[in-house]
Amino acid sequence: MSDGWMSKAETAASGVPAGSRVPAVPVLDVDAMLDSEKIIVCCGSGGVGKTTIAAALALRAAERGRRAVVLTIDPARRLAQSMGLSELDNNPREVVGVDCSAGGRLDAMMLDMKRTFDEIVLAHTTPDRARQLLDNPFYQSLSSSFAGTQEYMAMEKLGQLDATGNWDLIVVDTPPTRSALDFLDAPSRLGAFLDGRLLRLLLAPAKAGGKMYLKVVGVGLGMFGKVLTKLVGAQLLTDVSQFVAALETMFGGFRQRADQTYRLLGAPGTSFVVVAAPEAAALREASYFVDRLDADGMPLAGLVVNRVHPVSSAARGLTVERSLAAAETLGEHAEHPLAAAVLRIHAERVRLSARENRLRERFTSAHPDTSLVEVDALAGDVHDLDGLRTVGAALACDELLDRAG
Amino acid sequence: MVTGKGGTGKTTAAGALAVALATGGQRVLLTEVEGRQQIAQLFDTPPLPYAERKVASAPGGGEVFALAIDAEEALLEYLEMFYNLRRAGRALGKIGAIDFATTIAPGVRDVLLTGKVKEAVNRPDATRPGGRAYDAVVLDAPPTGRIARFLNVTAEVAGLAKMGPIRAQADSVMAVMRSGQTAVHLVTLLEEMPVQETVDGVADLRAAGLQVGGVIVNMIRTPLLADGDLERAGAGRLDVEELAAGVKVAGIAPRTALIDALVAEAAQHARRVALETTERGEVEALGRPVYELPLVADGVDVGVVYRFAELLRTQRMVG
Structure with a gap:
């Protein structure tokens, strides 16, 4: 990575026992990233706290003086409320309670994918054509339930926000997909479909007009038409074919926009932050994602390992075996039950931390150049700005000195 | 059906349930639909092809088979089975029609995936007691946030197909999903967001007329x-x-x-x-049976799956 701030050579690990420190994993310098980037995309598999990380990054950037906006996809109710996002209106609104003394501000919005899709339709065609399309049953299904539409529309919205020039920094939280990779693939998949061969084949008869299409499909597509009709039924073919006809005028627009946004993601000023929990599956997913970004030439800032359970330096010397043995000794003599219980808690904590360290090291051995930062597990969920500030401070390693003890 | 928010241990719970169901000599099929090869990772076997492979034995002569269901393969199989059109199906792939059916057309993908589950549930085998190939089928289903929509395939394709083969297939899948044979279990952690999603998921499932089974509470701290x-x-x-x-x-x-x-x-x-x-109070307020699985500090491996299976049996989730 060429940007100097991405490779500050320090050890990121907070919970690593002194003896087993991994050779200098670069620390993700979050503040430098927040101060210089234009777009930050947070990605990762479901349930890792992606939305919270995105919101915490945007808030911190705003309080450091940037005009920031966070685009969330599906925030938890109380987190949304904390940012004033009680309703979904598809437009950014200013978040109240942000410290604007450094000259920044924070806006937040929740994506309404159907409305975003409708807006593109309206922007790209005549009102008549638009009405035809908006009323089409296939369009209605596609725009509200296709698994890839959300990703596509998140990209679209990102492009729109960027084009306004209203913000210094846009932080995007990606949709909760089955796999983090869907976010990169879905737009091109939908794009390819929208001007693919299948649609062009369907389009030809539709242009011939009205109810002729089935017959023409039958002739033009031969066996394909037969199979398609069997597969999807005649009514669906009619809908799709009318949908395609209505969409035709917009093909260029769709494709162009998808390409533009994809280019925006690879351009200087954009950074991807991969978020993972210290769990095998989440880190495996993060690994794939890092490789994929690399292969696509997308700028990776680094990995956030969220919700780790480090052991403080003062207690690291007390091993699992020793604290369990001590707890047992106390138990045998039925003495000091409090100390015995606390020693068992400590043993469990050290085991958990050791496992998290092993999983993280598995990642860092495979990706030694990927910057990394860890965020400690909090007692409960984050649902106010103070909670987001705490996460932001952890991301920026504000308390790193503290931990190093 | 086993669902749960991401990170709650849904696959582990599904695997444990499959082993628990197989205990005592039953034959169980464990399936996944998200193309992530989670079952193979859980049971420490090579990636699963689109074919049913034995992945585990259960106490008492039981067997767990596994299948990673792939929408495209399921579609080709369906075309062959009903229309003898496998080759044509392959050709369809070239013009993007398979892609269209399996990834773009809303709901069709889910009909294909659940359709394969239904096929496995109903598959006859005269050589076995009960006359079916499997005594039980466990699906490691999509996450809680999407489960009701995933299973409610009729509603999903309603805007798309009011009649025709897709609709007919959706209706027959729906009949199995809504029958007493099927229950949807939800896996959660005792944390705010997963519990909230579980509560919402239960409401969605009930609204869709799907039968809610139990709630499996995972990673409990003693x-x-x-x-x-x-x-x-x-x-x-x-x-x-x-x-x-x-x-x-x-x-x-x-x-x-x-x-x-x-x-x-x-x-x-x-x-x-x-x-x-x-959070346990919130879960209990749902009025469904609750099963508990402990946090395993060293991480989940095959041994843990068997231990969890035994825990599910002693808590009377199975048997």
């Missing part, structure tokens, strides 16, 4: 402190002198920094247990 100490630890009023004295008796030097660190760990443990207690 409270290690006595009740009074738990409260005091959480409130930062732990008896530090008594703790230091005990640590010293146990042969460990009670340095202040160490004792402070231990107090902090005890406080976090206590707060976590308190959170779990609150």
Whole structure:
């Protein structure tokens, strides 16, 4: 990575026992990233706290003086409320309670994918054509339930926000997909479909007009038409074919926009932050994602390992075996039950931390150049700005000195 | 059907349920639909092809088979089975029609995936007692946020197909999903967001006429402190002198920094247990059976799957 701030050579690990420190994993310098980037995309598999990380990054950037906006996809109710996002209106609104003394501000919005899709339709065609399309049953299904539409529309919205020039920094939280990779693939998949061969084949008869299409499909597509009709039924073919006809005028627009946004993601000023929990599956997913970004030439800032359970330096010397043995000794003599219980808690904590360290090291051995930062597990969920500030401070390693003890 | 928010251990729970169901000589099929090869990872086997492979034995002569269902393969199989059109199907792939059906057309993908599950459930086998190929089919289903929509395939394709083969297939899948044969179990952690999603998921499933099974609460912390100490630890009023004295008796030097660190760990443990207690109340209010699985500090492996299977059996989720 060429940007100097991405490779500050320090050890990121907070919970690593002194003896087993991994050779200098670069620390993700979050503040430098927040101060210089234009777009930050947070990605990762479901349930890792992606939305919270995105919101915490945007808030911190705003309080450091940037005009920031966070685009969330599906925030938890109380987190949304904390940012004033009680309703979904598809437009950014200013978040109240942000410290604007450094000259920044924070806006937040929740994506309404159907409305975003409708807006593109309206922007790209005549009102008549638009009405035809908006009323089409296939369009209605596609725009509200296709698994890839959300990703596509998140990209679209990102492009729109960027084009306004209203913000210094846009932080995007990606949709909760089955796999983090869907976010990169879905737009091109939908794009390819929208001007693919299948649609062009369907389009030809539709242009011939009205109810002729089935017959023409039958002739033009031969066996394909037969199979398609069997597969999807005649009514669906009619809908799709009318949908395609209505969409035709917009093909260029769709494709162009998808390409533009994809280019925006690879351009200087954009950074991807991969978020993972210290769990095998989440880190495996993060690994794939890092490789994929690399292969696509997308700028990776680094990995956030969220919700780790480090052991403080003062207690690291007390091993699992020793604290369990001590707890047992106390138990045998039925003495000091409090100390015995606390020693068992400590043993469990050290085991958990050791496992998290092993999983993280598995990642860092495979990706030694990927910057990394860890965020400690909090007692409960984050649902106010103070909670987001705490996460932001952890991301920026504000308390790193503290931990190093 | 086993669903759960991401990160709750849904696949582990589904695997344990499959082993539990197979215990005593049953034959069970464990399936996944998200193309992530999670079952192979759980049972430490090579990636699963689109074919049913035995992945585990269960006590008492039981067998667990596994299948990673792939929408495209399911579609080709369907075309072959009903229309003898496998080759044509392959050709369709070239113009993007397969892609269209399996990834773009709303709902069709889910009809294909659930359709394959239905096929496995109903598959006859005259050589077996009961006349079916499998005694039970377990699906490691999509996450809680999407489960009702995933299973409610008729509604999903309603805007798309009011009649025709897709609709007919959707209706027949729906009949199985809504029947007494099917139950949807939800896996959760005792944390705010997963529990909220579970509550919402149960409401969605009920609204769709799908039968909610039990709630599997995963990664439970065993409270290690006595009740009074738990409260005091959480409130930062732990008896530090008594703790230091005990640590010293146990042969460990009670340095202040160490004792402070231990107090902090005890406080976090206590707060976590308190959170779990609150959230457990929310889960119990759902009025469904609750099954509990403990946190495994060293991580999940095949051994843990068997242990969890036994736990599900002793809690009478199965058998």
